Amino acid sequence: MSLFRSPGLLLGGMLASLLSSIGSQALALEAxxxxxILVVSGNITETNLGNEAHFDHDMLQSLEQRETMTGTPWHEGKMTFKGPLGRSLLETVGAQGEIMRIDALNDYSASVPVEDFREHDVILAMSADNRRLRVRDHGPLFVIYPFDEEPSLLNEDVITRSVWQVKAIEIK
Structure with a gap:
């Protein structure tokens, strides 16, 4: 029997394939x-615990990574920071908003345009000079902008968005 003579069989196969791909996308964000070390909440479509997306170290490591060698106002000389690209995190959680509130362990928070993560190679640094960031070194996550690659970013507004000791991001 040919598939062309049995449209029901062809349609059934296509439907099964479509449902299978939809099901695998729904399970994309595992627990x-x-x-x-990071909780993302707010206007997101992908979650793994209630209406939040919780990430451990390995989950963040699995996102698209980038190294940024740059000077910062908080360090002497240039350092090489490595971590997931901010836009990769936004894509993973299905971020739908315009503003992020980024909260630190020390209760500092900053409002950051989502556009910053989409338009610039901003990373959530997990290491500096090949050493994992600890709380005492601005870790576990530190928002790092590519200041040396884009000198226009080295201004007071962006510096206040460079949150260290990041614990949570709310998409608004």
Whole structure:
């Protein structure tokens, strides 16, 4: 029997394939297996715990990574920071908003345009000069802009958005 003579069989196969791909997308954000270091909430479509997306170290490592060698106002000389691209995180959680509130462990928070993560190679640095960032070194996550690549970013507004000790991001 030919598939062309059995439209029901062809249609059934296409429907099964479509449902299979939809089902796999719904399970794209798995639950963390290690300690949670970042919680993303707000206007997002992909979650793994209630209406939030929780990430452990390995989950963040699995996102698209970037190294940024740059000077910062908080360090002497240039350092090489490495971590997931901000836009990769936004894509992973299906961010739909315009503003992010980024909260730090020390209760500092900053409002950051979502556009910053989409238009610039901003990273959530997890290491500096090949050393994992600890809380005492501005970790576990530090918002790093590519200041040396884009000198126009080195201004007071952007500096206040460079949150260290990041613990949560709310998309508004």
């Amino acid at each position: 963390p297996t290690g300690p949670v």
